[in-house]
Amino acid sequence: MSNSAVRRRAVALRRTAAVAGAAALALALGGCAMATTAPADARSDALASGRTLSTGGDGERPVDCQKAKCIALTFDAGPGKDTPELLDHLGKEQVPATFFLLGRKHVDRYPKVVKRLFDEGHEVANHTWTHRRLDKLDKGEIREELGRTQDAIEDITGVRPTLMRPPQGRIDDEVTAVSKELGLAQILWSATAKDYSTNDSALIEKRILKQASRDGIILLHDIYDGTVPAVPGIVAELKERGYTFVTVSQLLAPAKAEPGKVYRP
Structure with a gap:
């Protein structure tokens, strides 16, 4: 040829x-x-407007994802029975994650786990109350799904989330309008293991490692039997590849997630 x-x-x-x-x-x-914004674009726009990375209250230097090879590890629909084991491993490896929490039978069932993951420095976010597809609901129902979870998380942690992930990634103009009203940015993903369809930890690990990329957002679920056992291998291999793990908000910094806006690598 x-x-x-x-x-x-x-x-x-x-x-x-x-x-x-x-x-x-x-x-x-x-x-x-619907328009989406990539983390790298959000960072670039913030830097161009003069915004800079701020040092933490303890003087710790923030991760600069303009320079570091960053990736965000996120978990949906928990917490669940295996979340404490997951937190043990993340703590040992000093890996921060973002947890998009489900209200009914999760936040209300495991309030101590919600408090623990927040206290250990992980980012707490909203994944609705009952996991209904938001694009099939009217504004009042969308507001109920998101608002009830906002209230439940704030009751436990003292902080209202600023990020949400819509079930199945399904959004429309009304979901966006209510998200903006409630102060929530919409976060999608770039890598998924479809771990809802398999308990094969080796397969889950393989799928994520194949899709991992700089500025990526990994979607997993800490409620399925095969997922938490796959995390150590994922973390070890991505660290070996030179990745720095960050929360979603850290991935966007110095930009701040804007309510209603859709972020996707």
């Missing part, structure tokens, strides 16, 4: 991949063409 033919084929493959990616994103967004 000639060099020109190889180049034409490469261009065609890239276009096909772009179309497939756009289709997948449209599906995740409930079939609507």
Whole structure:
């Protein structure tokens, strides 16, 4: 095959991949063409406007994801029975994570675990009260799903979340409007193991490692039997590859997540 033919084929493959990616994103967004912001773009815009990384209250230097090879580890729909074991490992490895918590039968069932993950420096976020698809609800129902979880988390931690993840990644204009009203940015993802469909820890690990990328957001669930056992291998390999683990908010810094806005790598 000639060099020109190889180049034409490469261009065609890239276009096909772009179309497939756009289709997948449209599906995740409930079939609507909603704008998303990549973490790197959010950081660049914040820096261009003069915002800088702020030192923590204890004098600790923040992670600069403009320079470091950052990745965010996130867990949905917990806490669950295995979350304490997960927290033990994350603490041992000094890996921060973002937990998108589900209200009914999770936040209300494991309040001590919610308090523990918050006290240990993990980011606490909102994943609705009952995991209903928000794009199928009216504004009042969306407000109930998100607002009730906001209240429950604040009652335990003293802090209201600023991030939410919609079930199945499904959003529309009404979800965005209510999220903005409640002070919640919408966070999607770039890597998923589909761990709801398998308890094979080796497969979960393989899927995440294949999809991991700089500025990526990993989606896992700490409620399925195969997931927590997969985390040590994921963490070890990504550290070996030079990744720095951060929370979603740290990934965006010095930008601050804007209510209603959709963030996706």
